[in-house]
Amino acid sequence: MNEPARRLSVIVLVLFLALLGATSWIQVINAEDLNQDPRNVRTLYREFGNFRGPIVVDGQSVVYSTPVDDPYNYQRSYTDGELFASATGFYSIVYGRTGLEQTENQLLNGSDDSLFWTRLGNLFAGEQQQGASVETTLSGSLQRVAAEALGDRAGAVVALDPETGKVLAMVTSPTYDPALLAGHDTSVVNENYANLLADPAGPLINRAIAGDTYPPGSTFKLVVSAAALESGFTPDTELYAPQELELPGTTTTIGNYGGVACDPSDHMSLADALRVSCNTAFADLGMSLGWGVIERKAHDFGWDEPLDIPLPVTASRLPESPDAAQTAMSAIGQYDVRATPLQMAMVAAAIGNDGTLMRPYLVDAVRAPDLKVLSTTEPEVLRESMTRSDATDLREMMVDVVSNGTGAGARIGGVEVAGKTGTAETGRDTAPHTWFVSFAPADDPVVALAVIVEEGGDGDRGATGGTVAAPIAKAVMEEALRLDAEGDL
Incomplete structure (x- = not known):
């Protein structure tokens, strides 16, 4: 060559x-x-061309696929879409997936390894690939009552089964209809998404578990009380509770709600300080305990810990190395303490469950297209937050909050309710956020929950957790008790 x-x-x-x-x-x-x-586009056609499995609440499909005459073959449909959007998320050919539509995508679209034999059977039978159904832990009735009680006020409600960690209700307001983003007309979907993004109320934000975290206000006094009990305090231990408390190294003072004295003697028991939510008593207690003690107890309840349920949860935060004055502010749930409503529901659930915090979860079971159970979620201990003895003491203190203190708005006739109010300054020139965390019945709870109403719901600067959030919690607890009595919870 x-x-x-x-x-x-x-x-x-x-x-x-x-x-x-x-x-x-x-x-x-x-x-x-x-x-x-x-x-x-071929990927979109291939994915949307498969029959996607349903998402189920109380045995009924609230998200499902229906055949359509277009290149995508199936249209994702949502029953009561606004009610369940915080859990289901949306499935869009333009904007992808969120919520359970995202985290359980491989199960729903049929590509998960657990569905291998199902796919193989479909192949030999010449049948179309089908996805699994995802059964949630939500109670549709409890979800609806929580949404109706919260109404159109910005905020969230999270209800848990303290014994298992099941998420029984997860409501965020305002909400949206996932069907707006599930259509196949891309111009319409783009317009709908732009409108949702432009809405200043933020309907796409899942306030229950994600987005911005909130100052927990006086509900954080439960964590400080737990730290005090672990450190040797008892409910009867006397605390310093002046009308105003000077913060060391500053010219600032901490006062109580309405500027009143918690007790004429400037001293009161730990139990009474929680009952009336005395700021000065807990601020002084926080400095006496020291930040390290409070921080460790907060970690015992799940602060700063990554969590998914399987939806990703924004980690609740604590201040780093606060000084004495900042510790005092943190002890009443202000300064840089931040929490999700789920986090505060976890605090209530742990106390109600004799100090044991169960890992929250939203998916109860997964079934193949032939209804064979592929997997179930087993309850799992996340943390031992408190000793049984300390939890019993704190539970009794919380019962007193509802029976004789700031949580009167959550009283239920014939039932002992344990609760704690919270009214949190936002750091802006707005009304405070209002909180209530609780569980019922106090001695053997079937539900634990947290309610937050942003800026008091209507901007009322005099709004409190006891007047705004507690009645919402009461409605949810009453429904949970009814469902439990009928064997439906």
Whole structure:
């Protein structure tokens, strides 16, 4: 072979190898990235062309796929979409997936490894691939009562089963209808999404578990009380409770709600300080305990811990190395203490469950298309937050809050309710956020919950957790007790 021919053959060989390498890279190594590229219309057709499994509440499909006559084959439909959007999320050909539509996507679309034999059977039978059904822990009735009680006020309600960690209700307000984003007309979907994003009320934010966290206000006094009990205090231990408390190293003072004295003697028991939610008593107690003691107890309740249920939960936060004055503010749930409503429901649940905090979960079971159970979620201990003895003491203190203190708005005839109010300054020139955390019945709770109403609901600067949030909690607890009595919870 002459020299020009040899050179040409080398060039052809190099080009062939380059073509082979590029093809292999595209088809094998880069295949997943190309499949996930939102510009890849074939991926969209393939994904939407499969029958996607339903999301189930109380045995009924609240999200399901229906056949349509277009290239996508199926349309995702939502029953009571606004009611369950905080859990289900949306499934959109334009904006992807959120909520359980995202976290359980491989199960819902049928590609999960647990569905291998199902897919194989579909292949041999010449049938279309089908996804699994995802059964949630939500109680539809409890979810509806919580949503109706909260109304159109911005905020959230989270209800848990203290014994198992099941999420019984998870309501966020304002909400949205996932069907607005599930359509196949992209121009309409784009317009709907733009309107939701532009809404200053933030309907796409899941206030129950994500988005911004909140100052917990006086509900954080439960954590400080737990720290005090662990440190040797008793409910009868006397605390310093002046009308105003000077903060060391500053010219600032802490006062009580309405500027009143908690007790004429400037001293009161730990139990009484919780009952009337005395700021000065808990601020002084926080400095006496020291931040390290409070911080460790907050960690015992789940602060600063990554969590998914399986929806990702924003971690609740604590201040870093606060000084004495900042510790005093933190002890009443202000300064840099932040929590999600789920976090505060976990505090209530742990106290009600004799000090044991169960891991919250939203998916109860997964079933194959033939209804065979593929998996179930087993209750799991997340933390031992308190000793049984300390939890009993704190529970009795919380009962007194409802029976004789600031939580009177949550009283239920014939039932002992344990609760704690919270009224949290926002750091802005607005009305305070109002909180209530509780569980019932106090001695053997079937539900533990947290309620937050942003800025008192209507901007009333005199709003409190006892007047605004407690009645919402009462409505949810009454429904939970009714369902439990009928064997439906």
